[in-house]
Amino acid sequence: MKRAAHVYAERFAVERDPASAAQQQEAARWEIGPFDRGSVPEASLWLHGVEIETKQRVWIALRGHPVGWVANVETEVRARAVMASRSPFIVPVLHAGPGIVYAEPPPARPRPQLRAADAAACAVQACEVVAQMHALGEAAPYFGPSHLRLSERDGVWRIAWLLPGQWALDSLDRQLAERARNPTGKKRPAPRRTEDSPITVARRAVVELFAELLGPHERAGRDELERIRRKATECADMPALARLFLPLVAEPVECAARIEAMPVVRTVPKRERDWDAIIRDGEATLPSISRKNAAYVALPLACAYHQRATRRAAAGEPALALEDVERALKLDPCVTYAATRAVLRDRLGQRAAARAGLATATVAARATFAAGGVVRDNNGVIVGTAERVAPADLAHALEVGGLLALHDDEPVEAMDALLEAFTLAPTAARAHALGAALFRCGHVAAAADYEARSVALAPDEPRYVWALVGSLLRLGRAEEAREQALALLRRSPDDAAQREKFARVFGA
Amino acid sequence: MAGALGLTAAEARADIIPEPRRPSEWKETPPPMPEPPPEKELPTLPLVVLLAVAVATASALRLRQPAAQVCG
Structure with a gap:
């Protein structure tokens, strides 16, 4: 490459202006579209360059239109986790955010036909990478040939997995596979979305990788393939699957040690966002x-x-x-954030400010909710649109306002807000709080009605049951109250605190 | 398609780019709430015992009444 006119992330000399390359990559992704329809050359999804210091060749996936920021930033966070894993079977990620820079991977195609021992070794390596990804909470790495690549050095084959990869590349892989299966190109129904667990999907994909790599003359390997296919369904994790390939690999001792070191993941954990x-x-x-x-x-x-x-x-x-939350509100004056600000101000001893701020936000949100996201001028003519307010969001703000009013000993105000909240989006907590407000206003029978609804919605919550018991006792319906309390004890027979409370109120 | 409508590709894309939104997958943790309403003070045993005694007494009286009539 000539001396670079263009530099990316201050580390990489690149073939062309990154801004125009980003536009080209974005255009290519749009061309492919969400339904695997359009086809573009793979090269149009990459910006090529070299790392200035090491002269290592690199491939760069750039960010596109800001509409994709959430997906981009999530992928880049995953790329940093991949960087940290330092697996020898993953294409090194040299930079993540903004954009992802990979060390140049080996060519994607054609898939080689290997001896059974080599194919099995590659399958074990794939198990290792998948197990590591599962441990990181990464459920579905792309298995297609553009991502799961293979390279050979001194007669030794190994995988070079491009992770986290690009959905557009995976789409190209799927299109190629579909053309191979269906050369006539006649329209076929779209495959059903799988409900299989990530472990099942990965298990199947690794076995198919092995089958794909197995040379046509590998008779022993073909027999083993049938055994592996049968046994694979019993494997609950990737190390268990990897062990099925052990009889085939050339260096079983070394391979067994790698398998023992693999993380055992049977349910992919929820990835905590950074x-x-x-x-x-x-x-x-x-x-x-x-x-x-x-x-x-x-x-x-x-x-x-x-x-x-x-x-x-x-x-x-x-x-x-x-x-x-103040910063969140500056970026997006959403009523849910205003409710959170009120809760926090209350915790910091600023209840008056909390209630005033929330009241203003609630009034605005109620108006937007009523208008259905339409903005009208003084003559009622529609002049624009506003972000719609979801009933659940308005109900949440009203609930917070109602609870704060209740704590300020203003039960009438609390009752109005909580009734509106419950009507918009009924929950057990709202019914319970509304019951408390009604009780304090002296509407004991109405309180008992809403408290009964809170118990119906969340029968295992003792607080709701005892609130209902209190109202029923006040109404002189002692037997009903006792029944409610007994039902709670039956649902949680080992809860000593509830037994003790029952004994205090009703006797043994 | 875009050409057929007399649009450039960029214009066609601009028409189908979705509106900005709050990502639902970024609402994973429920927001903080104020303290729930304080628990009601429930009447403790003596009152209930009194009630129970009263009910038992009333029942006993009702039971005795016909017997008294028979005796009378």
Whole structure:
């Protein structure tokens, strides 16, 4: 490559201007579309270059239109996890965010035909990578030949998996596979979405990889393939599957040691998102995009701030949480965030400010909700649209407002807010809080009705049952009250606290 | 398709780019809530015992009444 005119991420000399390459990659992804229809050359999905310091050749997947920011930032966070895994069977990721820079992978096609021992070794390597990905909470790596590549060095075959990869590349793989299966190109019904677990999907894909790599003259391997196919369905994790290939590999001792070191994952854990990293990226990205497209980053970024605020609140850091939620509200004045701000202000001893701020936000949200997202001028003419307010979001804000009013000993105000919240989106907690407000207003029979609904919605919640018991006793319906309490004891026979409470109120 | 409509590819894309949204998958943790309403004070045993005694007494009286009539 000539001396670079273009540099990417200050580390990589690249063949062309990254901005125009990003546009080309975006256009190629649009060409492919969401239904695997369009076909583009694979090269159009990459920007090629070299790492300036090492002269290593690299392939770069660039970010496209800001509409894809959420997917991009998530993929890049996964790419950093892949970088940290340092597996010899994964194509090295040299840089992640913005864009992902991979060391140049081996060619994708054609798949080689291997001896059984080599095919089995590659299958074991695939098991190892999948097990590592599953441990990271990465459920579905792409198995197609553009991602799961193979290379040979000194007669030794090994896999070189491009992770986290690109959906567009996987789409090209699927199109090629479909053309091979169905050369006439006649339209066939779309395959049904699989409900199989990630472990099952990976198990099947690894066995098929082995079958695909097995040379046509590998008779012994073919016999083993049938055994492996039968036994694979009993494997609950990737190390168990890898052990099925052990009789075939050339170096079983070394291979067995690798298998023993693999993580055993039987249920892929939920991947915790790194909100700090997402927020850093969002704040860095926001100034670089046009005003017109800013909301594609601002709205998800506000979500990220709100998630971090929620975690900080749970960790007993309300002041830090409040900073996050204030930023979220600047980015997106959403009524849910206003409700969270009110809760946090309340925890910090600022109940008056909490209620005033929430009241303003609730009034605005109620108006938007009533208008169905339509903005009219003074003459009632539609002049634009606004973000719609979901009933659940408005109900949440009303519930928070109602609870704060209840704590301020304003049961009438609380009752109005909680009744509206329950009507919009009934939940056990709302019915319970509404019951409490009604009780304090002296409407004991109505309180008992809503408390009975809270118990019906969440029968195992003792707090709701005892609230109902209290109202029934006040109404002189002692036998009904006793029945409700007894039902609670029957549902949780080992709960000593409930037994003790029952004995205090009703005797043994 | 875009050409047939007299649109450039970029214009066609601009028409189908979705509206900005709050990603639902980024709402994984429920937001914090205020404390629930304080629990009601429930009457403790003596009151209930009194009620029970009262009910038992009333029942006993009703039972005795016909017997008294027979005796009378």
